[in-house]
Amino acid sequence: MKKRLPAAILLLLVLGAALVLRVTPYDYAFQDRDAIMAPATALHSSGTDELGRDRTVRVAAALLIGLAGATAAAAITTAIAACFGLLAAFSPPSIAAMLMFLSDVFLSLPWFFLLMMARSLLPLTASPLVTAVVTFLVLAALGWPACARAIYRGATVLRSSEWMIQGYACGLKNRQLIRLHLVPHLRPLLMPQFLICVPAFIVAEANLGALGLGVGEPMPSWGAMLLELDNSALLARSSWVYLPIALLVVVLLILESFTAEVETNA
Amino acid sequence: MPVQVNSIRANESHVRLPMIIAARVGRTLLLMLFAAVGTILLVRFAPGFFSDLREMDARYAQAARAEIQSEDNPQETIVQVARHEFEGWIKGDFGESRQYHVPVAELIGARLKVSALLLAQGILRGWLLALCAALPVSGLRKGGYLWGAPFTLVLAIPTAAMATACILANAGGPILVLSLLIAAREFKFLRSLLAGAWRAPHLLQGRAQGLSPYALVRMHIAPNIVPQLCALTTLSIVTALGALVPIEAIFTVPGVGQLAWSAVINRDLPVLVAISLLMAFVVGLAGMLATRTLSLEAV
Numbered sequence: 425m426k427k428r429l430p431a432a433i434l435l436l437l438v439l440g441a442a443l444v445l446r447v448t449p450y451d452y453a454f455q456d457r458d459a460i461m462a463p464a465t466a467l468h469s470s471g472t473d474e475l476g477r478d479r480t481v482r483v484a485a486a487l488l489i490g491l492a493g494a495t496a497a498a499a500i501t502t503a504i505a506a507c508f509g510l511l512a513a514f515s516p517p518s519i520a521a522m523l524m525f526l527s528d529v530f531l532s533l534p535w536f537f538l539l540m541m542a543r544s545l546l547p548l549t550a551s552p553l554v555t556a557v558v559t560f561l562v563l564a565a566l567g568w569p570a571c572a573r574a575i576y577r578g579a580t581v582l583r584s585s586e587w588m589i590q591g592y593a594c595g596l597k598n599r600q601l602i603r604l605h606l607v608p609h610l611r612p613l614l615m616p617q618f619l620i621c622v623p624a625f626i627v628a629e630a631n632l633g634a635l636g637l638g639v640g641e642p643m644p645s646w647g648a649m650l651l652e653l654d655n656s657a658l659l660a661r662s663s664w665v666y667l668p669i670a671l672l673v674v675v676l677l678i679l680e681s682f683t684a685e686v687e688t689n690a
Numbered sequence: 691m692p693v694q695v696n697s698i699r700a701n702e703s704h705v706r707l708p709m710i711i712a713a714r715v716g717r718t719l720l721l722m723l724f725a726a727v728g729t730i731l732l733v734r735f736a737p738g739f740f741s742d743l744r745e746m747d748a749r750y751a752q753a754a755r756a757e758i759q760s761e762d763n764p765q766e767t768i769v770q771v772a773r774h775e776f777e778g779w780i781k782g783d784f785g786e787s788r789q790y791h792v793p794v795a796e797l798i799g800a801r802l803k804v805s806a807l808l809l810a811q812g813i814l815r816g817w818l819l820a821l822c823a824a825l826p827v828s829g830l831r832k833g834g835y836l837w838g839a840p841f842t843l844v845l846a847i848p849t850a851a852m853a854t855a856c857i858l859a860n861a862g863g864p865i866l867v868l869s870l871l872i873a874a875r876e877f878k879f880l881r882s883l884l885a886g887a888w889r890a891p892h893l894l895q896g897r898a899q900g901l902s903p904y905a906l907v908r909m910h911i912a913p914n915i916v917p918q919l920c921a922l923t924t925l926s927i928v929t930a931l932g933a934l935v936p937i938e939a940i941f942t943v944p945g946v947g948q949l950a951w952s953a954v955i956n957r958d959l960p961v962l963v964a965i966s967l968l969m970a971f972v973v974g975l976a977g978m979l980a981t982r983t984l985s986l987e988a989v
Contacts, residue, residue, distance in 0.1 A: 531928075531973075532721045533725055533969050534928050540935060540950070541733070541962060544954040544955065631848050635951060636955070637954070669847075676846035
């Protein structure tokens with residue numbers, strides 16, 4: 425019940441953003457040269473940036489890109505973690521130890537540093553779409569180790585449970601046991617991991633973007649929009665510059681509330 | 691007879707203790723080695739490793755850009771790159787920075803103290819804030835989430851945005867941002883840890899006997915949660931190390947985080963490998979110290 429209100433707000437935000445993109449005649453990259461750093465007007469409801477691009481359209485696009493990218497990346501990372509954790513749990517101890525050591529190697533470096541390093545390795549001439557896809561893929565590729573450890577622990581406990589032994593005794597194969605029994609039982613563990621990853625990835629993308637390592641211009645992203653806050657001339661002209669960060673905080677609070685709900689239920 | 695058993699156990703523990711420590715140190719060193727080799731592989735084979743900012747300059751002709759690319763790409767194999775790196779380690783200077791043309795050890799050495807101080811102060815203040823908030827809130831039956839709301843709000847603000855807000859408001863600094871981040875992360879764990887400790891049956895017994903809250907915390911809660919707190923400290927260190935990069939880059943603090951950011955932007959492999967090693971060492975050491983209490987108790 426508690427989840428319904430934040431879910432409804434998030435849905436409204438997403439629908440609103442989609443509507444803005446549909447209704448507004450401008451593209452997120454369109455530059456209105458006559459309205460550079462303009463305040464809110466009838467033409468540009470929340471003003472424009474230093475290149476004359478409509479802020480409402482860019483914020484709406486950033487919201488959709490950020491949410492879609494982070495959700496996809498979280499789904500991929502959860503799937504990788506599930507495969508890795510299950511593989512380790514159902515392998516001989518030596519292989520399981522090796523796999524867990526591999527996850528420890530990833531965990532031995534702070535995540536953001538690793539992310540920054542991996543993201544910076546793209547050629548400078550990569551297109552904005554490529555940078556967006558790669559940013560979220562890098563997030564997905566590096567986010568799994570902690571999650572895999574949790575799934576490995578959960579799967580190890582489940583593997584030695586009585587009903588699993590019963591399954592073995594009935595002649596079920598590992599594949600059948602995983603599909604029929606283990607995955608449904610691991611769902612309460614996988615769901616929180618997924619929900620934790622979504623806001624974490626949005627924050628990571630914003631931080632990367634603020635350092636100039638996120639999604640490439642002119643594609644809008646939370647990180648690139650945070651960079652606007654560095655422009656004091658823009659800040660002096662309009663308060664709408666704070667719109668992206670305000671919306672980002674709202675979205676993150678909503679996503680955090682989902683995580684808190686799941687944690688409470690667990 | 692019990693005396694004999696105790697002495698055998700004591701002897702066994704004396705033998706096992708150095709072995710456990712040796713295994714831990716060996717594991718940490720191995721993790722560092724893998725982290726360094728992984729960094730070399732990742733950076734060397736990345737499509738953008740030999741990118742040069744001049745390639746983006748429209749004033750250069752296509753031929754000149756190709757010339758720049760061939761200049762920057764020394765065609766070294768991975769073995770040669772690794773050999774150069776390891777030679778630098780053996781010499782103790784960690785090679786020469788591609789960007790600044792000075793020994794990496796010199797670059798990092800000068801910045802290490804700044805980052806260490808920032809980390810220490812940030813973590814210490816963050817923990818103090820989290821503990822001061824979590825201790826009274828954990829004892830509450832209702833309204834705990836309301837008290838935790840400010841921390842949830844801080845968690846929802848990206849570090850870079852928090853740092854930019856501090857600069858815009860001309861208030862606070864890198865230590866404040868780091869402390870707030872650590873406090874927000876640890877508050878949630880500390881609250882649930884302490885709430886669990888308050889509900890323990892022996893605490894109820896202590897309350898029934900009229901022990902003061904101070905005595906309960908000092909005698910019952912604190913000793914029981916120390917191992918978990920040690921594990922949380924490791925998490926704090928990892929969180930703080932990760933946050934160091936945006937904080938130092940935005941506040942232009944001349945520390946290791948800013949150097950890492952600059953090395954990443956300029957594809958400075960020797961500096962990146964050295965910083966990876968340093969970070970792996972700090973995380974490994976923190977992990978080793980955090981689990982020390984738990985494992986050595988079992989000896």
